[in-house]
Each structure stands twice: as C-alpha cells, then as structure tokens.
Amino acid sequence: MESIFTLYICACVAFWGPGLVTGSKVLLVSMDGFRWDYIERARTPNFTEFAKMGSRAEYLTGVFSSKTFPSHYTIATGLYEENHGIVGNYMYDPTTQRTFSPRNAKENEWWGGEPIWVTARRQSLKTAVYNWAGSEAEIMGYRPNFYTAYNKSIPFSERLDTVIEWLTNTSFAVELVLLHFQEPDSTGHDFGPYGAETLAKVEEMDGVLEDLVSRFDAANLWSSVNVIVTSDHGMANTSDQRMVDILDYVDHNAIKETPTLGAVVNLLVMPDMRDEVYRNLSKAPHMSVYMREDVPTRFHFSNNPRILDINASEYWYASDQGGHGYDNELMSMKPIFYARGPDIKVGYTSATFNLVDIYPLVCELLNVTAAPNNGSLDVAATILNRPVSEAVQERSNYVFWLLVLFVSSFCNMH
Structure with a gap:
C-alpha cells in the first residue's frame, strides 16, 4: 500500500513539479516601433525567411494609447491599460498624488496585473528579462530570476550574447526570456516612418534577426525554444506644421x-x-x-x-518627424508579429489578432496557467501545430489513471 501511494505521489511530482513542465521554452522579442508595413518597404530577407520557417500575422492591433510603456506591459500581462494601470509613459496618480516616469519605473506601486515572468515563476519556471518595462520592479513579490537594469547603450549583439547564455548555460536553466530593442522606434521618431534613415534601420534590425537565427542554429535551440518577434506599436508621420497647443x-x-x-x-x-x-x-x-x-x-x-x-x-x-500614441485602429499604429519554433506551424499566415492575445499565447507555449487577462487564443492559437492545452490534458489523464490505480489497489487491500 505504501509503495503504491509513493508511486502515485512521485508520478504527480514528475508531471506537475518544479522544473519538469512539459511546455517548450519561449524567447519573446520586441523591436520597438516596428510598424507592420516596414517589411514591404525595406529589404528584409531574414524576416521573409523567418516567416517561411514559422508563422506570422499580417499585423496586430495594439492598445490605446499606443505608447511604449503601456504597450509593453500589455504584452507582458494580456491586460488593457485601464486594468494594469500603466496608462502612459508619464502619468499622475491622484490617489497617491505622485507622478510616474521611466525614472521611477523600479517602484513596485505602479505595476498592476501579473506579468508573464511572474506567472512563470509562480509555476516554478525560471525567467530572464532584458530591458522590458516593469521587469525591474518587484511585482506580487516576484522579480525575474535574472534581469538587467535598463540601458539602451548596450550593443544589440551583446544583448544576444546574454540571451543565448541564459538559454543554453545549465547554471541559468532559463525557460522564458523577454528581450527588448529600442529600434527602429528611436530612428522613426527622428526621421519619420518614410525616411530613408528609418528604412535603413529596419534593414539593420533584419540583420539582428539574422544574428539571432544563426545563434539558434549553432546552439541547436530550434527544437526546444519558440521565438516570437513582435512590437509594441507602429509609427505615424508628423511635421511641425501639424501641431495644436x-x-x-x-x-x-x-x-x-x-x-x-x-x-x-x-x-x-x-x-x-x-x-x-x-x-x-x-x-x-x-x-x-x-x-x-x-x-x-x-x-x-x-x-x-x-x-x-x-x-x-x-x-x-x-514630434520630430515621427510619432505614436494615436488611435490603435489606425494602420500606422499596427505592429508586427512573427513566430518560429517546435510548436509553431511552418509557412502559415494567421488572421490579425490583438496585442493582449500574446500573453495567453506565451502561457500556452510554456504550458502554464494564465492569470486573468483580456486576451484570447481564438485567433492567436491558430499558429500552433498542436491543439491548445494538449499537454495539460495528457498530464491530467495520466495522473487520473494513476489515481484510479491507487484507489483500486487501496480497495483490493481492504
């Protein structure tokens, strides 16, 4: 009797315990301000190849206001701004009479909801975050296992060095990584979405994607890591002749x-x-x-x-020559979405979906239970090459039959 009970407990731990979750690892990459149609106006062979090897959406619909901090925290939580509380890059809280800016983003009080790195950590996965809004604050008692202080001067290749180390070095054993690049947003502000300089920066980011893919090839990571490349918002053309005071x-x-x-x-x-x-x-x-x-x-x-x-x-x-924050239904505000990995269909283009849908999609890939959110898997999950929550169902069935075995043996012994 005792040995059967021990077998049942060990089996449950093996299927539900820390470090043995059956979902694939995830690398979630944001290229800030990467407007959906930059791909059509610049030379981006690596994005084209990435889509052939995986899936893409023509574009996503972001949130209003389409600003960097609110949008990135929406990606992380699957919540609209009114629900997670980051309603702008700068904001005033009349309850506390305090003002938020990127300078005090490390303070815990501003961040509502449950970001994906907290969801994953609460379910025994290791997480790492590089330059993502909210990751330096302690939220619900958690920070990522590994994270960086925001520093936009770090070369992109060095950021990739760190990410690959997180994913491959067993001393880290990270299962979820979030990585943010501040381009092509910065250049888009300076030169507008149609400027030659901006399109050159888009092509440079295509080179960053090539570098990422090459490193994955060399480390043989494609069999175990799903990569999502997305953005927070697009970019609109502005001029000094179009200003209201x-x-x-x-x-x-x-x-x-x-x-x-x-x-x-x-x-x-x-x-x-x-x-x-x-x-x-x-x-x-x-x-x-x-x-x-x-x-x-x-x-x-x-x-x-x-x-x-x-x-x-x-x-x-x-705002120089480019700006964002406008109505999220405007095509100029639409961001990109690409995905590739062991759980992703090959050569598939999905219907458009929403920025809030990324959070439940990442939860599904990691095989963790999502916190309450505003997202949906109705469209986003069509990029998967397997049914939704298949692994969860398989684990549930397995443990169920172990329970039947335990109860049956208990009855036979009495």
Whole structure:
C-alpha cells in the first residue's frame, strides 16, 4: 500500500513539479516601433525567411494609447491599460498624488496585473528579462530570476550574447526570456516612418534577426525554444506644421496636472472648471476630446483613476518627424508579429489578432496557467501545430489513471 501511494505521489511530482513542465521554452522579442508595413518597404530577407520557417500575422492591433510603456506591459500581462494601470509613459496618480516616469519605473506601486515572468515563476519556471518595462520592479513579490537594469547603450549583439547564455548555460536553466530593442522606434521618431534613415534601420534590425537565427542554429535551440518577434506599436508621420497647443484653448490656471502630452493629452483640471475646459478644448481642430467617462469603450481607457478628467487624442502633433500614441485602429499604429519554433506551424499566415492575445499565447507555449487577462487564443492559437492545452490534458489523464490505480489497489487491500 505504501509503495503504491509513493508511486502515485512521485508520478504527480514528475508531471506537475518544479522544473519538469512539459511546455517548450519561449524567447519573446520586441523591436520597438516596428510598424507592420516596414517589411514591404525595406529589404528584409531574414524576416521573409523567418516567416517561411514559422508563422506570422499580417499585423496586430495594439492598445490605446499606443505608447511604449503601456504597450509593453500589455504584452507582458494580456491586460488593457485601464486594468494594469500603466496608462502612459508619464502619468499622475491622484490617489497617491505622485507622478510616474521611466525614472521611477523600479517602484513596485505602479505595476498592476501579473506579468508573464511572474506567472512563470509562480509555476516554478525560471525567467530572464532584458530591458522590458516593469521587469525591474518587484511585482506580487516576484522579480525575474535574472534581469538587467535598463540601458539602451548596450550593443544589440551583446544583448544576444546574454540571451543565448541564459538559454543554453545549465547554471541559468532559463525557460522564458523577454528581450527588448529600442529600434527602429528611436530612428522613426527622428526621421519619420518614410525616411530613408528609418528604412535603413529596419534593414539593420533584419540583420539582428539574422544574428539571432544563426545563434539558434549553432546552439541547436530550434527544437526546444519558440521565438516570437513582435512590437509594441507602429509609427505615424508628423511635421511641425501639424501641431495644436492646448493653451491656445484652455486657461493654464484651470489645469492641475498634465502628465501626458503628445498624441494623447491627459488632463486633471480644477473641479469647478471641468465643463469649461471640455467645451473650450473641443473647439481645437483635428482633435477628439472626451470626458473620462465618455472615452469610447473600444479604447479600454476609462476605468482607472490614473486616466484623468479629460482626454484628447488623434490630434496633429509635432514630434520630430515621427510619432505614436494615436488611435490603435489606425494602420500606422499596427505592429508586427512573427513566430518560429517546435510548436509553431511552418509557412502559415494567421488572421490579425490583438496585442493582449500574446500573453495567453506565451502561457500556452510554456504550458502554464494564465492569470486573468483580456486576451484570447481564438485567433492567436491558430499558429500552433498542436491543439491548445494538449499537454495539460495528457498530464491530467495520466495522473487520473494513476489515481484510479491507487484507489483500486487501496480497495483490493481492504
């Protein structure tokens, strides 16, 4: 009796215990500001080859506002901004009366939801993160097992050195890696999405992908690691002839806080001047202005105190020659999605899906249970070459029959 019970317990540990989860490893790569149609306008043979060897979507639909911190944390959590709380690269919290910027991103209080590195760690997987929004904060009592302080000056090849070391060196034994590159976003801001310099940078990032693939080939990682290459948002063309100054329409004495300016304006106003500010700002051209409670539902940008009294969007704005943050339905804001690995179909193009869907997809690849999220596998999982949660079902069935064996043996002995 005791030996059968021990066999059952050992089998459960073998199938459910730490370090023996049956999902494949995942490398999730973001090339910041990589607009979906850059592929069509630049020479990108390595992206073409990557798609032939795996799957891609024509584009993804990101979140509103389509900014770097909110979008990357949405990728990590599968949540809209109103649910994870990172509503801008800069924001004001009226509850704590504190202002967020990338400088204090290490502080735990800002980050809601459960990012994928926490989901994985809570289920006994090892994780590593390189330059990803939120990864330096302690969230729900966890940080990644290995992570870097944000430093955009580190050469891309050196970042790949570290990532390959995480995936291959048994002293790390990492099963999930997130990697962020700040290009072609930085160049796109300086020269716009149609600039020759930006397209040259896109071709340089195609070379980075070639480097990554070569390293995977050399390390024989394709049989064990699924690679996703995506982005947070696209890039729109702007100019200094297309700019609205809100102070031309609103008395600055009526404004208490303006943490966000640019493609989206987030205003905290004096309580007795809310209606007046709204009326006056609504007179500005090329701008959509909303009270917080009236922001269109499709933006999922209303139900959070960090989304302030009045929001203005879709307006003409000068940000060097390129900008983002606009309506996520605009084609200029659409990011890329490519995937390749042991669980990914070969030569497949999926229908478009949403940025929030990446989180549950990564959970499925890792074979971990996802935290509550806004994503869906209805479309994203069509890139898989196996049924969803097949491994979970197989493990459940196996342990079920071990339980039957245990109960049957127990009954026979009594």
